[in-house]
Amino acid sequence: METKCSSTHIDPAxxxxxxxxxxxxxxxxxxYGNEYxxxxxxxxxxxxxAAAILRAHNARLCTVTALSQNIFAPEPVLCLDYxxxxxxxxxxxxxxxxxxxNTVPTITHLFLNADWPERECAxxxxxxxxxxxxxxxxFLADEIDQGILNEVIPLSIMMNGACTTDMWEHITALNLGTxxxxxxxxxxxxxxxxxxxxxxxxxxxxxPLPGLTDEQLGHGEKSAKAEKKAGKSEKTATAETPAPxxxxxxxxxxxx
Amino acid sequence: xxxxxxxxxxxxxxxxVHVALEEPIYFRLTLDxxxxxKIHITSGHVHRGMEGxxxxxxxxxxxxxxxxxxxxxxxxxxxxYCMVVETALGxxxxxRAQYLRVLAEETKRLSSHMFNTAIFGHNIGFTSLFLHxxxxxEHVQDIxxxxxxxxxxxSTNCIGGVKVDLDASLITYMxxxxxxxxxxxxxxxxxFQTDAIAAKRARNVGILSPDKAxxxxxxxxxxxxxxxxxxxxxxxxxxxxxxLDFEVITEDGCxxxxxxxxxxxxxxxxxxxxxxxLDALPAGPLHEPLACIPETEAVARSEAPRGELVYFIRTNGxxxxxxxxxxxxxxxxxxxxxxxxxxCQLADIPVIVNSIDPCVSCTEx
Numbered sequence: 001m002e003t004k005c006s007s008t009h010i011d012p013a014x015x016x017x018x019x020x021x022x023x024x025x026x027x028x029x030x031x032y033g034n035e036y037x038x039x040x041x042x043x044x045x046x047x048x049x050a051a052a053i054l055r056a057h058n059a060r061l062c063t064v065t066a067l068s069q070n071i072f073a074p075e076p077v078l079c080l081d082y083x084x085x086x087x088x089x090x091x092x093x094x095x096x097x098x099x100x101x102n103t104v105p106t107i108t109h110l111f112l113n114a115d116w117p118e119r120e121c122a123x124x125x126x127x128x129x130x131x132x133x134x135x136x137x138x139f140l141a142d143e144i145d146q147g148i149l150n151e152v153i154p155l156s157i158m159m160n161g162a163c164t165t166d167m168w169e170h171i172t173a174l175n176l177g178t179x180x181x182x183x184x185x186x187x188x189x190x191x192x193x194x195x196x197x198x199x200x201x202x203x204x205x206x207x208p209l210p211g212l213t214d215e216q217l218g219h220g221e222k223s224a225k226a227e228k229k230a231g232k233s234e235k236t237a238t239a240e241t242p243a244p245x246x247x248x249x250x251x252x253x254x255x256x
Numbered sequence: 257x258x259x260x261x262x263x264x265x266x267x268x269x270x271x272x273v274h275v276a277l278e279e280p281i282y283f284r285l286t287l288d289x290x291x292x293x294k295i296h297i298t299s300g301h302v303h304r305g306m307e308g309x310x311x312x313x314x315x316x317x318x319x320x321x322x323x324x325x326x327x328x329x330x331x332x333x334x335x336x337y338c339m340v341v342e343t344a345l346g347x348x349x350x351x352r353a354q355y356l357r358v359l360a361e362e363t364k365r366l367s368s369h370m371f372n373t374a375i376f377g378h379n380i381g382f383t384s385l386f387l388h389x390x391x392x393x394e395h396v397q398d399i400x401x402x403x404x405x406x407x408x409x410x411s412t413n414c415i416g417g418v419k420v421d422l423d424a425s426l427i428t429y430m431x432x433x434x435x436x437x438x439x440x441x442x443x444x445x446x447x448f449q450t451d452a453i454a455a456k457r458a459r460n461v462g463i464l465s466p467d468k469a470x471x472x473x474x475x476x477x478x479x480x481x482x483x484x485x486x487x488x489x490x491x492x493x494x495x496x497x498x499x500l501d502f503e504v505i506t507e508d509g510c511x512x513x514x515x516x517x518x519x520x521x522x523x524x525x526x527x528x529x530x531x532x533x534l535d536a537l538p539a540g541p542l543h544e545p546l547a548c549i550p551e552t553e554a555v556a557r558s559e560a561p562r563g564e565l566v567y568f569i570r571t572n573g574x575x576x577x578x579x580x581x582x583x584x585x586x587x588x589x590x591x592x593x594x595x596x597x598x599x600c601q602l603a604d605i606p607v608i609v610n611s612i613d614p615c616v617s618c619t620e621x
Contacts, residue, residue, distance in 0.1 A: 007491060007492040007493055008493065030343045030554075030556070031342065031343070031346070031347070031348045031349070032492075032493040032494050032495075033493055034492055034493055034494070036554075036555060038553075060470075060473050061473055062557075062564070062566045062583060063566050063568070063581070063583035063587075065568050065579065065581040067570065067579055081553075081568065083555055083566065083568065085491075085557075085564075087491065088491035088492045090555050090557070092555065111473065112471050112472060112473070112591075113471075113472055113473030113588055113591065115591065116587065116588075116590070116591060117583075137298075137300075138298075138299060138300065139299055139300030139303050139620060140300060
């Protein structure tokens, strides 16, 4: 079909055809005079019909946007916006979704390049794209649940480093033996009598906690090597391994 | 190895980390001897959740965030992001700022295209070509560093205009640099058009017919290398592109060589556009103040070095966007690799992958 579209003028026939399927049909312009048509469909099952109309006008699918109230909450997607280029103008099909079904029909039979956007929406927002013949994962690994990025921890918070003090407190608890999976036995007596944590200095090897063997600390292999080395050169070994008093003094300085 | 073993079909994994790949992506190839029969692409290794991060920052901070989606087309991201905010808020950018934005865009395009064609030389073992193109590109890097203070992220775009102005001495400096780049670039273009080694490795390799290009919705030099004359700078009105004189470059070869030639010829067009901007740069303010933020949604597009870049925003009346979504050019071009690489030789894979100028960082966001 010949279309009379340009970036500044969307074919009235196209606007009228989409209006028949639309709950709302709004034309807007930007500061440069480009026209944008925003068409809100009534039901998601109208999507293939609307896409077929656009294909007849030589449209090209640009992208698909999933919209929800809060993208970090495990809640259903409200709608999918399909953005098309029609000879320079942009037509956006706003497709509302039924939260109980969270299903949208595929348009890959009309626009082959809808495959990646559909698969991305499916796995990141836990949607079901009905009829997509290539439902393999795009970004997430197969063993990860769909939509999991909204459920575990917002990646943005992780990337910001804004993970509170929980992680460090957990490590501290592990070192003190208060955490459930600690490799260290819990020191006896009241907490104020527990040995202080040892600060690791570059020039000094970490001092073992009192009463713990190298095997318990996982240093057994290193220790054996050190002994072997010490056998070869007692003088060298003494220089590299500071006396326990020196380690303790260094630790106290570090804590101070 | 016996002949029967060589002709057996087998699966070869390439990536996610591999010497032939600049960024992590995983290809599972089905090969018949040395011939590729089937390609399966798995992505997601550098997904950073940037769209989610954008909804936790205000509109100003997102200019900085979006400029870091990608390094080679960083300016296009901040530009298109600013354009989509300006569209949503109904703002008009001053004319001087529009010229300066075009200048920054074309400088980045020039640099990006030269980098990609240089990498082509590297991929085919034509080291002197790689070094020559990178040496020419260094002049463009000098332009960026001198005009904007950075070699990659120019940080010139802001909502409502630009932050970096040019005085007479900087304009003269850029003119001189462009005069140095152009003859060298023309020489490189001639080399690509005539050199037997380049032709041997790039002609009739990675074929993407115009029909397939339309079917897969590819964009940018990949699309124009298949003979389709579509360029957002021409099909859509934005900035001062409608007032500038330039040619939408196409090549009919539909192969790796055609895509490389499109980029080199487009680089020359970028020089042409930059000179027009320097000649016609009007006086006036650099930016407009921020308008009131309504509850609305908007779309903006630009022609980034790799093709059409789309930004969508939904605002909720606050200074933090309710949703910011972008679709990068590489996102549309990846799937076309399954067509380009089908029945190609294993050794051609790096050349074909490079011909779409892929950006994993962009794709996964």
